[in-house]
Amino acid sequence: MSAPADLDHKATTPFDPPRAEAAAMAGPVYLDHNATTPLDPRVGEAMAPWLGVRHGNPSSVHSFGRGARAAVELAREQVAELVGGQSPEVVFTASGTEANNAVLRSAFAGRDGGHLVISxxxxxxxxxxxxxxxxxxxDVTRLCPGGDGVVEAAALAEALRPDTRLACLMLANNELGTLQPVAEASAACRARGVPLLCDAVQAAGKLAFDARALGVDYLVVAAHKFHGPVGAAALWIREGAxxxxxxxxxxQERRRRAGTENVAALVGLGACAALASRELDGRIERLGxxxxxxxxxxxxxxxxxxHCASSPRLPHTTHVAFSGLSGEELVVRLDLAGFAVSTGAACASGVVEPSRTLLAMGVAPAEALASIRISLGTTNDEAEIARFLPVLAREVEALRGLSAAPAARAAAG
Ligand SMILES: Cc1ncc(COP(=O)(O)O)c(C=O)c1O
Incomplete structure (x- = not known):
């Protein structure tokens, strides 16, 4: 973490009418990159031929098919390089969700019972x-994180049983950004012969990692979380797993995932992986x-x-609680004011539920409901943060005033 920035926004960003006008004209500011990220124009350029003039089924033997096959295999190499594996170990899927589901289903396929450990x-x-x-x-064991948003590797090791068929520990949490002790957990799993699935969907493009060094058996990344297209993801499967x-x-995919390959999307995944490999250090520094x-x-x-400010974290994710208000209402007001952020809360049948993640950490439901997530991306800049902060402060104050008013009226009589 670098030193805290100057708190005096007026000093660092003096009021500048033409610039303020330009900012207002620039449109809404996107601060929700953990939900999805905008396509990097360079990724779009790489994909464009495959959405237009180029086409072909990678399984076809003719030149169109061979061209498509070459594009898919280049993408596979680019993803392998990003995750620290060999290209034959990379299986393309349509989403991180599909890849995670595939591993859980696979671990318990064709056999009854058994034990699963997840966080x-x-x-x-x-x-x-x-x-x-x-x-x-x-039988499923679900491990709670501590108040620091981190699951203890020792707790995972203790949960393993002779009938455990799979353990799952993500590399970085999507709500808090906290990093998990995956290498330690995988050492415990290896010692007990239990395969480990590591969901690295939020880590890719924001954190340097190496699947082999982590010692995991399965690892998942998804293009749309790091400036690639929706509809392309990868499941790395350690050779022999x-x-x-x-x-x-x-x-297709060496019989590991049937279906004609989405060549344009996979080219996009490869391109955003290559950019992330090349530009990672600069991104981490800038986002941090x-x-x-x-x-x-x-x-x-x-x-x-x-939340979890002193835990090891991704460089771009902030989760914050503002006591005495509704995070959901704050998100709506910020949206109206031109800033897109989110809550970690799930909205089921019209009722906003507190975030499962925050509750598992021991955060009180009222505080969980008063929290929002702000996740930055490569297109954000200092000026946007400087514009956001006073608006956030104003909306927090306004919402607190609204929630205090009925109580004050009731007290008055
Ligand atoms: C940690 C994590 N895993 C998996 C997924 C699912 O990925 P996809 O949106 O590609 O299905 C997400 C998406 O939010 C995520 O944050």
Whole structure:
């Protein structure tokens, strides 16, 4: 983390009418990159021929097919380089959700019962797949993180049993950005012969990692989280690890995922992987600097509490609670004011539920409901953060005033 930025926004960004006008004309500011990221124009350029003049089924033997095959295999190499594996170990899927589901299904395919260990921090694609397995007589252990948003590797090691068929620990959490002790967990899993799935969807493009060095058996990345297209993701499967395909049909992806390849999307995945490999250090430094600037400014808002601020974290994710208000309402007001952020809360049947992740950490439901996530991206800049902070402070104050008013009226009589 770099040193906190100057808190005096007026000093660092003097009021400048032409610039303020330009900012207003620039349109809404996107601060929700953990939900999805805008396509990098260079990725779009790489994909464009495959959405236009170039086409072909990679399984066809003619020149069109061979061209498509070459493009898909280049993408495979680019992804392998990003995750630190060999290209034959990379299986393309349509989403991170599909890849996670495939691994959970595979681990329990064709056998009744058994035991699965997951962390409470995992993405819903793992929770929902685990819930379904539980309905099929699989015993599921769910590990809670500490108040620091980190699951202890020792707790995972202790949870392993002779009948454990799979453990899941994500590399970085999507709500908090906290990094998990995956290498330690994988050492414990290896010692017990238990394969480990690592969901690295939020880490790719924001953190240097190497699947082999992490010692995991399966690792997942998704293009749309690091400036690639939606509809392209990759499941890295360590050579020799067991895998039963989820989708059956043709022999694509070495019989590990049937279906004609989405060449344009995979070219996009390869391109964003190549850019991330090349530009990672600069991105980490830039995003970390913006995040520090943001968090220093949040310190000026009364009763703002950062979640997991001193935990090892991704460089671009901030989760903050503002006591006495509704995070959901704050998100709506910020949206109207031109800033896109999110809550970690899930909205089921019109009722906003507190974030499962925050509750698992021991955060009180009221505080969980008063939290928002701000996730930065490569297109954000200092000027946007400087514009955002006073608007956030104003909306927090306004919402607190609204929620205090009925109580004051009631007290008055
Ligand atoms: C940690 C994590 N895993 C998996 C997914 C699912 O990826 P996809 O959107 O590609 O299905 C997400 C998406 O939000 C995520 O944040």
């Amino acid at each position: 409470e921090l995992e993405h819903p694609s793992i929770h929902a797949a685990a819930d379904r397995l539980e309905g099929l007589a699989v 067991v895998f039963e395909p989820l989708i059956l049909g043709g022999g 600097g913006l995040r520090d600037r943001l968090e220093a400014g949040l310190g000026d808002i009364p009763d703002a509490r950062l």
